[in-house]
Amino acid sequence: MTRWFDRSLDAAGIQDPFLRHAFEQCRLVNAEHGKTYYLSSLLLPADRRPHVFALYAFSRTADEFVDDLEAPDPEGLRRWGAKALQDLATGTSTDPVIAAAAHTVATFDLDLTLFEDFLAAMRQDIDTTRYQTFEDLRGYMWGSAAVIGLMMLPLLGPLHEDAREHAVALGEAFQLANFIRDVGEDLQRGRVYLPLDDLDRCGVTPEDLARGTVTPAIRRLLQLEIARTREIFAFAARGVPLVRPESRPCLTTAVRLYGGILDEVEKADYQVLTQRVSVPNRRRAAVALPQLVRAVGARRDDRRWHLAAT
Structure with a gap:
């Protein structure tokens, strides 16, 4: 984990070791797949950056199930999406991306229907x-x-x-x-x-x-x-x-x-x-x-x- 991101996690009050690892995984997803989004996010105050990475990684992970050119996995999307909605509601998850998103949902009191609508759109891409x-x-x-x-x-x-x-x-x-x-x-x-x-x-x-x-x-x-x-x-x-x-x-x-x-x-x-x-x-x-x-x-x-x- 980079030192500057360690400081971002500290600024956001994220101290749990698993959550820190989860947010780092989200950052890496964003850095690899969304360079413009990533660059823009770096201009935010430090305590907001981890949460942006979590939302990006959540959406990217769901999207990849149906957008992968070599091995699309519609059933994987359905299973992952169902787990995601359940875990977002409870606030905890063993899946790093979902866990980070759940922490962001709780921190900012995000409306879970937004995530339901997003996952419904991803399923719409199936057919x-x-x-x-x-x-x-x-x-x-x-x-x-x-x-x-x-x-x-x-x-x-x-x-x-x-x-x-x-x-x-x-x-x-x-x-x-x-x-x-x-x-x-x-x-x-x-x-x-x-x-x-x-x-x-x-x-x-x-x-x-x-x-x-x-x-x-x-x-x-x-x-x-x-x-x-x-x-x-x-x-x-x-x-x-x-x-x-x-x-x-x-x-x-x-x-x-x-x-x-x-x-x-x-x-x-x-x-x-x-x-x-x-x-x-x-x-x-x-x-x-x-x-x-x-x-x-x-x-x-x-x-x-x-x-x-x-």
Whole structure:
């Protein structure tokens, strides 16, 4: 375990050896699979980072049961999900990822129905491979993405009730950016997350996408999806001032880097059917470093406020 994460666990008051190991396992899952999410999380106050890693690892673990390209395990998802809901309710688990998530649930009094809705969406991926309209897709994204934003919101310190709708939008925007980036990978799983109505409007069929060649019609389709996603990102970004100042650099970084996925798709001339674009490390650094300075300043101001209040 790294020294800085030891200090994060200390700051969060997590002293139980098994729980410390569990949160470290969650951190490693996040570091390996969610680099943008991980980088953004490092800008949060130390006591919040372990809990972000726990929520990420929980969602990633469930997702992998149905998204693994080599050995998907739908029955494994059902078993793990049932155990997870039971253990989250009791507050303890022998599974490290669930144990860390259960501690986070208890610490922030998170609504367990959010986890129920999330796991229901993961089970939906077992046999639902198409969505006719954007509203149909949005119904799926409530469980797969919006609830993640709502799980995260208490960790960020909401200052106004309107922060909720922006958190929902941010979850959707992140997911839509991933759908656009991962069209080719999702086709390998037999899924098309772009609404069929949008395909019809642009003169594209799922079979056209499967051929792997970006035609003018497919380019128009991706342009349509990117424009819609940017609108949702813009609405989500208006929620940044509605959380505590020390959380805003994290949120700003996440918005800019996930939004940067759309820029990279455009730079790659929409070639997402046979390759996976990513935000370059130099851009990650260019976005994150100024926000790190702001994060340090916000934490310093927060400490001054607490000292003045005592």
